[in-house]
Amino acid sequence: MALSARKEKILRAVVDNYINTAVPVSSKELAEKHMPGLSSATIRNELSALEEMGYLVQPHTSSGRVPTSDAYKLYVDKLMPRRKLTRSELNVIKKYFSAQIGEIEDVLKKTAKVLSEITNYTSVTVMPKMHDALVKNIKFVSLDPYSMLVVIVTDGGVIKDTVVELDESISEEYLSAAAKFISKAFYNRPLFEVLDPDNAIKEEIESYRTFYAYVTEILEHYFSDEDTDEGRVMLEGSSKLLDYPEYSDVNKAKTLFQVLDAREKLYPLIKESGEMDFSIKIGSAAGGGLEDCAIVTANYSIDGKTVGTQGVIGPIRMDYPLVISVLDSIGKVISSLPLHKGQLRDVNLGGADKEDEKE
Amino acid sequence: MALSARKEKILRAVVDNYINTAVPVSSKELAEKHMPGLSSATIRNELSALEEMGYLVQPHTSSGRVPTSDAYKLYVDKLMPRRKLTRSELNVIKKYFSAQIGEIEDVLKKTAKVLSEITNYTSVTVMPKMHDALVKNIKFVSLDPYSMLVVIVTDGGVIKDTVVELDESISEEYLSAAAKFISKAFYNRPLFEVLDPDNAIKEEIESYRTFYAYVTEILEHYFSDEDTDEGRVMLEGSSKLLDYPEYSDVNKAKTLFQVLDAREKLYPLIKESGEMDFSIKIGSAAGGGLEDCAIVTANYSIDGKTVGTQGVIGPIRMDYPLVISVLDSIGKVISSLPLHKGQLRDVNLGGADKEDEKE
DNA sequence: GCTAGCAGTCAATGATGTTGATTGCTAATA
DNA sequence: TATTAGCAATCAACATCATTGACTGCTAGC
Numbered sequence: 001m002a003l004s005a006r007k008e009k010i011l012r013a014v015v016d017n018y019i020n021t022a023v024p025v026s027s028k029e030l031a032e033k034h035m036p037g038l039s040s041a042t043i044r045n046e047l048s049a050l051e052e053m054g055y056l057v058q059p060h061t062s063s064g065r066v067p068t069s070d071a072y073k074l075y076v077d078k079l080m081p082r083r084k085l086t087r088s089e090l091n092v093i094k095k096y097f098s099a100q101i102g103e104i105e106d107v108l109k110k111t112a113k114v115l116s117e118i119t120n121y122t123s124v125t126v127m128p129k130m131h132d133a134l135v136k137n138i139k140f141v142s143l144d145p146y147s148m149l150v151v152i153v154t155d156g157g158v159i160k161d162t163v164v165e166l167d168e169s170i171s172e173e174y175l176s177a178a179a180k181f182i183s184k185a186f187y188n189r190p191l192f193e194v195l196d197p198d199n200a201i202k203e204e205i206e207s208y209r210t211f212y213a214y215v216t217e218i219l220e221h222y223f224s225d226e227d228t229d230e231g232r233v234m235l236e237g238s239s240k241l242l243d244y245p246e247y248s249d250v251n252k253a254k255t256l257f258q259v260l261d262a263r264e265k266l267y268p269l270i271k272e273s274g275e276m277d278f279s280i281k282i283g284s285a286a287g288g289g290l291e292d293c294a295i296v297t298a299n300y301s302i303d304g305k306t307v308g309t310q311g312v313i314g315p316i317r318m319d320y321p322l323v324i325s326v327l328d329s330i331g332k333v334i335s336s337l338p339l340h341k342g343q344l345r346d347v348n349l350g351g352a353d354k355e356d357e358k359e
Numbered sequence: 360m361a362l363s364a365r366k367e368k369i370l371r372a373v374v375d376n377y378i379n380t381a382v383p384v385s386s387k388e389l390a391e392k393h394m395p396g397l398s399s400a401t402i403r404n405e406l407s408a409l410e411e412m413g414y415l416v417q418p419h420t421s422s423g424r425v426p427t428s429d430a431y432k433l434y435v436d437k438l439m440p441r442r443k444l445t446r447s448e449l450n451v452i453k454k455y456f457s458a459q460i461g462e463i464e465d466v467l468k469k470t471a472k473v474l475s476e477i478t479n480y481t482s483v484t485v486m487p488k489m490h491d492a493l494v495k496n497i498k499f500v501s502l503d504p505y506s507m508l509v510v511i512v513t514d515g516g517v518i519k520d521t522v523v524e525l526d527e528s529i530s531e532e533y534l535s536a537a538a539k540f541i542s543k544a545f546y547n548r549p550l551f552e553v554l555d556p557d558n559a560i561k562e563e564i565e566s567y568r569t570f571y572a573y574v575t576e577i578l579e580h581y582f583s584d585e586d587t588d589e590g591r592v593m594l595e596g597s598s599k600l601l602d603y604p605e606y607s608d609v610n611k612a613k614t615l616f617q618v619l620d621a622r623e624k625l626y627p628l629i630k631e632s633g634e635m636d637f638s639i640k641i642g643s644a645a646g647g648g649l650e651d652c653a654i655v656t657a658n659y660s661i662d663g664k665t666v667g668t669q670g671v672i673g674p675i676r677m678d679y680p681l682v683i684s685v686l687d688s689i690g691k692v693i694s695s696l697p698l699h700k701g702q703l704r705d706v707n708l709g710g711a712d713k714e715d716e717k718e
Numbered sequence: 719g720c721t722a723g724c725a726g727t728c729a730a731t732g733a734t735g736t737t738g739a740t741t742g743c744t745a746a747t748a
Numbered sequence: 749t750a751t752t753a754g755c756a757a758t759c760a761a762c763a764t765c766a767t768t769g770a771c772t773g774c775t776a777g778c
Contacts, residue, residue, distance in 0.1 A: 026740055045742095045750095061740085062758045141510060153508070161510070238597070239613055254598055
């Protein structure tokens with residue numbers, strides 16, 4: 001049951017308006033600001049129909065209308081204007097990247113700030129898990145006679161190094177040989193396979209079982225950390241949420257912040273966006289405790305490899321056009337980043353035809 | 360101008376009471392609950408005197424009294440009861456440590472949770488800076504012909520490892536020689552000296568200047584990270600603050616959370632506690648934006664070496680006795696931790712004579 | 719030095735009325 | 749048939765006002 005063009009236009013106007021003001025939208029306001037040539041009475045009829053269809057509700061008789069979750073869904077799918085970033089917004093992004101940048105983690109920390117600053121929502125960042133990174137090298141580095149450093153390098157970078165205390169003094173030559181042997185056995189295999197090698201490999205490394213055990217122990221510890229999901233989620237600008245009237249009630253704010261505090265529970269909400277470029281979760285879809293929130297996330301990738309997921313959490317009446325543009329722009333910047341090089345190629349961010357808006 | 364014993368008793372009762380209820384304390388309540396044998400009128404006279412001395416204020420005529428910052432200071436210095444942890448509280452601590460624990464960072468993450476959970480305030484944790492850690496070893500580990508891993512080991516552990524792309528292929532032997540040479544030059548020197556060596560050393564390492572440059576570059580990056588102070592501050596349980604009536608006004612909450620968001624500004628507040636075991640900052644002393652807060656922190660150390668600072672942020676009417684007991688207990692557990700071993704010696708936490716309180 | 723009692727103060731509460739925004743409905747109009 | 753004007757009804761928001769009750773400070777007497 002498709003909406004008439006006029007209904008779509010009105011619905012879009014309602015959502016636009018409500019996103020900006022958080023105030024129920026009245027027929028009069030719509031007639032004046034968005035639908036010149038129509039009287040408020042006509043619009044009332046349309047609104048009444050849209051309410052019937054489940055796109056709008058009234059907080060109480062004699063108040064304006066507020067969009068439902070369905071309306072937001074329709075809005076982001078069809079109705080939403082494609083927004084371009086203003087020059088000043090683009091400048092904010094570029095400014096952050098002008099500084100020397102190193103590892104992907106640093107990059108994401110920076111963009112987390114950018115994202116929160118431009119959108120004025122809370123940004124969430126998730127580092128990708130490493131279970132399936134490919135083993136490139138494993139090294140045992142002797143530090144002193146009774147301790148060594150175990151370094152595990154994957155195609156995603158160094159994942160873990162740990163100092164291990166040895167029971168007996170072991171020569172550097174032996175360490176180096178053991179490392180070479182084990183590296184070779186697992187070269188280009190995904191990380192999780194190291195913990196569960198097939199029988200052929202198992203036999204192969206039997207002779208270095210002690211050192212292999214060091215590696216598995218470290219990996220187990222690392223994976224168990226990873227599985228608790230903590231530390232892989234970062235938040236920036238939590239306080240921003242308090243700017244919005246939907247959280248002017250402290251109890252509302254509290255339930256929200258409790259969810260944000262429990263970062264391990266946040267992880268699946270952000271992460272399960274899967275293969276899609278964007279994921280938009282609105283209202284109840286966002287998860288327990290986030291009924292009146294929306295979560296918009298994007299996967300960032302370099303050379304087709306996902307390097308992180310980032311997004312924002314905000315009130316359900318979020319400025320979706322803005323958020324999506326910003327995520328898109330940041331994604332472009334990131335995918336233009338040569339990892340480990342620190343040099344930023346020039347990238348066309350698109351947009352910014354119009355002049356800066358006033359601050 | 361010392362207070363009479365009775366005034367002290369009354370003041371203590373006021374603070375105790377206010378800490379629990381957040382409601383201005385009336386003479387009647389004091390007479391009934393804390394000073395049997397005295398009439399409320401008598402207590403009113405004493406309260407009036409204490410107000411004169413600057414320890415109490417009335418939010419308005421005809422309301423009970425509220426302690427001033429001075430009163431809190433006096434309270435923690437002299438008046439406060441020494442509280443022992445209940446068995447159930449101790450159990451919470453022990454439970455957290457029963458799991459296998461690795462590096463100091465993991466330990467602090469755990470204790471941050473414990474602390475927030477038991478006290479019901481927000482816990483803050485600061486990792487110590489490494490500027491003055493002593494260099495133990497520097498290693499260049501060849502990963503493939505054109506890249507190597509630089510590992511810098513101090514007495515505090517591995518501080519940093521970074522993959523460096525090399526312009527030309529360099530033999531493992533040369534790398535190893537360079538590493539040995541540079542390590543030897545800086546052995547047991549504080550880390551910051553590596554960036555600013557005296558002339559003798561400067562000449563000594565001249566022959567390996569390229570590799571020395573790699574090290575300094577990494578350290579500079581590391582220090583600059585460290586100096587922004589971010590990432591070294593961790594918060595747990597921010598939402599807990601919203602439980603307290605002092606933040607039932609959203610604007611109050613907002614200014615508070617803005618401060619918590621700006622972790623780089625939080626750092627000095629937590630860190631400058633310096634050599635003392637405990638630092639208690641009340642009201643304006645806590646810092647900008649935290650006028651109605653108190654910060655209580657403790658330095659944790661192992662073998663006399665500070666390994667971190669941890670504390671809580673809460674309303675000014677904080678349960679100081681509880682917070683201090685908990686910090687003390689956690690400190691004891693931590694200093695009993697053999698780093699890098701993962702085995703927890705049994706430690707006497709003291710306290711817990713009385714039976715568990717009901718949950 | 720302590721206390722009983724009383725008058726004064728003031729936040730909190732709740733009842734009451736007013737205002738103004740906004741709707742639904744109906745009848746007139748294009 | 750689609751639109752509009754007009755009107756009664758609804759209801760949150762706000763302001764006003766009186767009431768209540770929890771305090772205090774003060775004074776006079778024990």
